[in-house]
Amino acid sequence: MSQSADETAIPNRAPIDARMSLGAAVLDDLFPEGEALRRSRRTFVVLMTLAGLIATFGLYADSVAAIIGAMVVAPLGGAIMATAAALVTGRWAWLPKTMAEVALGSVWVIVIAFAVSYLLPNPLVLNPSIDSRTSPGLLDLGVALAAGAAGAYVSVRRTGSDALPGVAIAVSLVPPLATVGICLQLGRPADAAGALTLFLANFAAILVAATTVFIIAGAAPRGTTQERRRLEAGFAIAIMALVLVTIPLALKSATVVTSTIDANLAAPLVRAWIGDRQLRVTSYEIDGSSISIGLIGSDAPPPAAPLADSLSKAIGRPIDLTVDYVPSVRLQVTGVP
Numbered sequence: 001m002s003q004s005a006d007e008t009a010i011p012n013r014a015p016i017d018a019r020m021s022l023g024a025a026v027l028d029d030l031f032p033e034g035e036a037l038r039r040s041r042r043t044f045v046v047l048m049t050l051a052g053l054i055a056t057f058g059l060y061a062d063s064v065a066a067i068i069g070a071m072v073v074a075p076l077g078g079a080i081m082a083t084a085a086a087l088v089t090g091r092w093a094w095l096p097k098t099m100a101e102v103a104l105g106s107v108w109v110i111v112i113a114f115a116v117s118y119l120l121p122n123p124l125v126l127n128p129s130i131d132s133r134t135s136p137g138l139l140d141l142g143v144a145l146a147a148g149a150a151g152a153y154v155s156v157r158r159t160g161s162d163a164l165p166g167v168a169i170a171v172s173l174v175p176p177l178a179t180v181g182i183c184l185q186l187g188r189p190a191d192a193a194g195a196l197t198l199f200l201a202n203f204a205a206i207l208v209a210a211t212t213v214f215i216i217a218g219a220a221p222r223g224t225t226q227e228r229r230r231l232e233a234g235f236a237i238a239i240m241a242l243v244l245v246t247i248p249l250a251l252k253s254a255t256v257v258t259s260t261i262d263a264n265l266a267a268p269l270v271r272a273w274i275g276d277r278q279l280r281v282t283s284y285e286i287d288g289s290s291i292s293i294g295l296i297g298s299d300a301p302p303p304a305a306p307l308a309d310s311l312s313k314a315i316g317r318p319i320d321l322t323v324d325y326v327p328s329v330r331l332q333v334t335g336v337p
Contacts, residue, residue: 030082031094041101047075048105052112055178059113060120062127067175074174076105077151080203084152084210087234095234106177106199113181122186133179134191136198137253141246144202148209152217173202201245208238259286265314266291273307283324292322301325 032040051074058066079101086094126134176199183192215235263286270281270293279301283294291311295301301323308321 030078030085031091044075044079044101044105045108047073048108049112051075051174052109052178053116055109055174056113056116056182059129059175059178059182060117060123060127062129064129067129070174070178076102076173079105080148080206081151081210084148084207084214087211087238088214088231090231102203106173109174109177110181110184113178114185115181117182117185126183126188126191129175130179130182131191133176133198134183134188134194135252136176136194136201136249137256138246138249139253140198141201141205141249144205145209147202148206149213151206152210152213173199173206176202197245197248201242201249204238204242204245208235208242211235211238255288262286262315266311269307269310269314273302273310275302277301282326289318290320290322292324294324294326296326296328298328298330300327 051070054066054073055070057063058070079098083095083098083102086092086098125131176195179195180192180199183189183195263284266286267284270284274281274295277297277299279295279297279299281293282296283292285292304321304323307323308319311321312319
């Protein structure tokens with residue numbers, strides 16, 4: 001008996017592990033079973049180990065290319081998508097599993113970074129790649145929200161773009177985790193806390209964005225009133241977590257904005273105070289009510305008290321001014337044979 005095209009049997013194929021390749025998946029594929037699940041866990045451990053190593057070496061080398069490599073390799077994006085999908089589709093038994101996978105993977109990256117940092121020489125100062133991840137702001141949160149929406153969109157639309165979710169999501173997760181391990185080993189707990197705050201903010205933002213996209217796309221089933229309430233409660237918890245981690249980022253951003261405004265107000269006054277003297281500004285920092293200026297040159301700077309009064313008047317509050325001056329002497333002679 002002949003079969004129609006719609007009834008033609010499809011050959012058996014290996015189960016899709018959507019956590020490793022979101023582009024070709026539907027939401028059901030985010031929850032592998034049996035052999036697919038065991039293979040998923042082995043792959044997750046291997047890729048997280050490699051991503052942690054690449055990210056740590058890349059941060060130490062201040063190498064953007066290496067850091068991007070860690071972003072592509074890391075499989076954390078799929079685990080977070082599975083967490084959001086479990087929340088939306090009511091797979092409550094999967095929530096602790098996916099959350100544990102994210103948590104254990106994150107701790108593993110921190111451990112790897114700590115161990116690698118222990119074996120490498122301690123830097124005198126943090127390079128830009130590490131330092132930039134210890135002072136998160138609202139711009140980082142915006143990146144994470146967009147990344148979470150991108151990953152969820154690819155999962156729902158099945159665009160076939162395997163790389164997009166991994167790159168878009170891991171970019172905001174693996175480098176901060178490696179920074180936490182590096183800073184802990186270097187004895188910089190404040191910097192480690194800043195990097196951890198960045199990771200938590202990015203995780204919450206990605207989770208909320210992905211959950212929102214899944215709901216808008218119609219992934220939430222029409223279940224009972226109790227199931228809907230569970231979904232609403234879970235989404236509310238995710239929103240609350242996002243708000244809580246946003247607070248320190250907003251405070252940090254406000255401090256940066258205030259310092260930038262103060263610096264712009266003070267810069268003309270510093271230039272006028274130097275005048276035509278042979279002096280060059282080597283450093284210029286504003287931290288709250290403290291202003292520090294570094295100078296080098298052949299001319300001695302004028303008295304600092306008038307500058308402090310001018311800066312205080314321009315900024316509108318009392319300030320503590322510190323001027324560090326390093327005299328320079330230029331010797332020029334002609335040698336005679």
